[in-house]
Amino acid sequence: MRHYIVTFLLCLPLFFSSQSSKKESDSLNKVIFQLRKDGQLDDALALCKKIIKDRSSALNDKELLSLYIQTGNILCNLSRVKESFDYLELAMEGNQKLQDNEIEARIYGEYGRNYNILGFSQKAIEHFTKSIDLATKIEDQKTKKPLLQYLYSARAVIYEDTNQVDELYSDLHHAYENNPDTYGASRLAKYFTVHRQDLDSAKYYLQKGEQSFSTGKFPIFQKSILLRSYGRYYFAKKDHQKAISYYKESLAISEELKKPKDIKDTEKLLYEAYKAIDDDQKANESLEKYSKISDSLSFENKKIQETPIKHILREKEAEVKEKEKNYIYLVIIILLTVLVVGYYILKRISRSTQDEKQEIISENEAKTQELKLKVNQSFDEVVQLAKNNSPEFWGRFQEVYPDFRDKLLAVNPDLKPSELILSAYIYLGFMTKDIADYTFKAVKTIKNNKYNLRKRLEIPTESDFTIWIRNYLS
Template structure:
């Protein structure tokens, strides 16, 4: 009952906010304020509602943030397929462009990187981060997030030297970010609390390197700094590395305390594959050392079931990505093949022209050219014009006017057309279909249909008349 009431109040707030036409920034703040670690289906529905309003208001950046937040929630809940779907959706809707707010672009690439990392595609994961690495200078928030993510990939690849360096950089940049905060940080609470994560990660890195004194310093700093932060993600990270540290130094009571906190969080809130498996592996190790075989066996069975489920899901997603890659490769092969055919055709045409000049035209004294030669030239010119049209070449209209003299002048007598409109009319005169024009001009079928409709209005072409025949009749 309480959840339904809260949902109703939230929808009422959105409707009221929409009626007041708030800024895009205010909607972004609402999305940021939704707690990531505890988010689930209810929060996804709320974000969906905000996306709908942002779409209607033309707030593209806010719409992109919404899809990426949903993708990250599904990633956190170990649903990689849906996470990929929402990052793909943001891309397909043309929300990630050079004009998009950089923060949205940054999240797009870093979320994609995390997803590839989970699938073991570490080269692709690093490539995603490299795409935005050069654009985050002088912004400590983006810099620490980027370094932190690089460190995780390097660590998985076994390059501990690079991982340690990246974690150190992330730690320093996160500290720098916290110092720069203004007194009023309401809109940055999630970002601020998140910036404490590198402390524990750095402690964990020193622990892996066997430098337990350094590990102790950072683990204790993490426990101290995050003690009063009510955010499950921070609690998980700090407790996980604290649990590992105490397990290694033989303080099993403290290790059990922190690892059970992590277990509770991954079961109810933080279902990420890597996190879940890591906690269970540590619990198996802990109970093995404590001599509690039943508990160790219980978690061993749970780990096997979890790995089996994750492998099946990851295989399915990898198959989807492999199919998509294969499709893209086939398209590129076809394009290369088509280009080869075009080049071969051009070469043949050039040879024919050379032969014509040397063997047919040589020795002719009369200026009159036989009709069959003119016909051949017209065919050659037609092929050139058609090829330029298909390539959307800027020279198309110039060559078309050579092929069809007077076409542009006749249109300008009827209406003061722009060059782009005459170009579109030329495509219709050449009898290209709506689908062909859309493909050659890199626009949608709907856009071409709209242009046709507007053209009919300007030229007073009746709806029942064939627009292609109309243009043919124009030149008679």
């Protein structure tokens, strides 16, 4: 029945006259908000795409760009990163004409979320920082505060994944201060439970989160985060059965919303809780689900690694073009100033200008070519040696990534050669099953080895192994 209602809503705007476009826009935004609030992300996405296809001409520039950004946001929530980048590119191109700070801040924020999903943590932080700087310039407080809350919360996720605890608390505090909600309260409760072991403060924010959610203003997704924080709280109090109950409630919501990363994180927490009560069967079931989703996400992210690389290259190219444009302006001023000196001097300046411009272009092309060669040749060669289980693999890997071994040994100097080689396989993005196939070992053996290696490297339980090792060694 719900799908029939959504289909009706999709078609309803087509019957309205162009004179009522503002009312249409407000009405449709409410429908999209309600769908997202109820966790119906697929339906919200379908509605956004329908409006873009059939009604984009009836929207003003800012409304259309906002719709592109909202579509990119939903796709990011569904872990469809490549499609999300496509819609954000449309928004960025459109804003070159509009030059709206709010639009640009939202675009950079969504870029940051996508980069984080792909494991480009530093790039994500750069985009969030730029986004926050732009958002602080917004004069309308009703727009500014919720946006800053969203951006600080999103950047805090990266600081938590990279174990930057002081920065994590600062961003969580700024987020909650700007616009208190269930999500922000839940994240603060987790911070005080996991990083401070201050259960009284954690309980305070859990209660704040419940109060916020009871208002009915916040999406069901935030309830799943609150339940997970409750689970951590009771796990810390060693009430493991109660923790499991909260984790299961959170997991049910995440499964309904089709949020694989949240499902993965909750299965990891369930594994730890079941281990605490010596329920090995259920612990192994949760670990199996966690590993399966983790491998799947790593595989999907690996397939679209070229997407952020292309975007980074476009950003660099845009920076070069901007420098060239500014340089040309400067040259014009100089030429106008010295025109009276004579044709000879003008000719020399012009020639110098062209030479320097060509040098900039050549340098940029050389850097681009160098990046492509590094990405394509060395990486492909090392991957093939790994697949062949070649005895030359470890030596060649260290040539391509010379700091890899020393950085890992700095974390734990007692790592065995076999653990270093396993780390190399993980760094290259191989899934558990692939590693088992290529090294002629059982899948269960590789899973146990990965789990033991995670403990020896003291990797946080919430962190994805592949993303952690790439961030640490980048």
